[in-house]
Amino acid sequence: xxxxxxxxxxxxxxxxxxxxxxxxxxxxxxxxxxxxxxxxxxxxxxxxxxxxxxxxxxxxxxxxxxxxxxxxxxxxxxxxxxxxxxxxxxxxxxxxxxxxxxxxxxxxxxxxx
Amino acid sequence: xxxxxxxxxxxxxxxxxxxxxxxxxxxxxxxxxxxxxxxxxxxxxxxxxxxxxxxxxxxxxxxxxxxxxxxxxxxxxxxxxxxxxxxxxxxxxxxxxxxxxxxxxxxxxxxxxxx
Numbered sequence: 604x605x606x607x608x609x610x611x612x613x614x615x616x617x618x619x620x621x622x623x624x625x626x627x628x629x630x631x632x633x634x635x636x637x638x639x640x641x642x643x644x645x646x647x648x649x650x651x652x653x654x655x656x657x658x659x660x661x662x663x664x665x666x667x668x669x670x671x672x673x674x675x676x677x678x679x680x681x682x683x684x685x686x687x688x689x690x691x692x693x694x695x696x697x698x699x700x701x702x703x704x705x706x707x708x709x710x711x712x713x714x715x716x
Numbered sequence: 717x718x719x720x721x722x723x724x725x726x727x728x729x730x731x732x733x734x735x736x737x738x739x740x741x742x743x744x745x746x747x748x749x750x751x752x753x754x755x756x757x758x759x760x761x762x763x764x765x766x767x768x769x770x771x772x773x774x775x776x777x778x779x780x781x782x783x784x785x786x787x788x789x790x791x792x793x794x795x796x797x798x799x800x801x802x803x804x805x806x807x808x809x810x811x812x813x814x815x816x817x818x819x820x821x822x823x824x825x826x827x828x829x830x831x
Contacts, residue, residue: 607759636818643725645806645823646760653816661818693759700817701748701810702767707759 626694
């Protein structure tokens with residue numbers, strides 16, 4: 604029972620490079636979320652999706668794009684990485700909304716140099 | 717807008733002593749409140765939640781939290797701390813802005829339990 608799987612676990616990018624973070628869940632959850640975690644700031648919501656083919660902006664969406672082409676996958680893209688995007692990125696999923704809480708992945712540590 | 721505050725960056729407690737990690741919230745309507753724990757190099761794990769009903773909510777590993785509507789607080793407690801409880805704890809509240817359910821997290825409180 605894998606739950607929520609994030610790939611890659613670690614990545615170092617040069618400024619201006621692009622990359623895609625993959626989140627996959629096997630729990631048939633409708634909702635999926637991308638958060639970033641920075642020291643002293645907790646988790647901030649980047650984008651989320653309430654179903655296949657839908658996406659919406661969270662608190663800090665600038666510089667990121669997302670896609671949810673399949674229900675089980677939620678991709679986070681950085682088109683032109685900046686040092687300010689150095690962070691730990693967490694994906695989460697939930698059945699519907701927040702009533703049952705979230706299941707989190709183990710995170711992706713991204714460093715932009 | 718919904719928000720949640722954790723006023724302490726770090727809480728230090730001796731093993732065997734009771735612990736409290738504080739959380740206050742600001743929401744419109746009835747709050748959904750959650751506590752999550754994060755161990756080093758791991759994702760967040762669900763501890764407990766308050767949706768409705770009894771103000772004292774029990775979770776895993778002996779943790780509990782008390783919902784106090786008049787003080788808009790949802791403090792996490794445990795009667796006897798263990799060294800293995802040392803971790804980063806996050807309080808979260810449901811946010812309905814934009815028409816969809818999502819969680820807003822506090823900044824986190826690091827709990828250090830000393831032998």
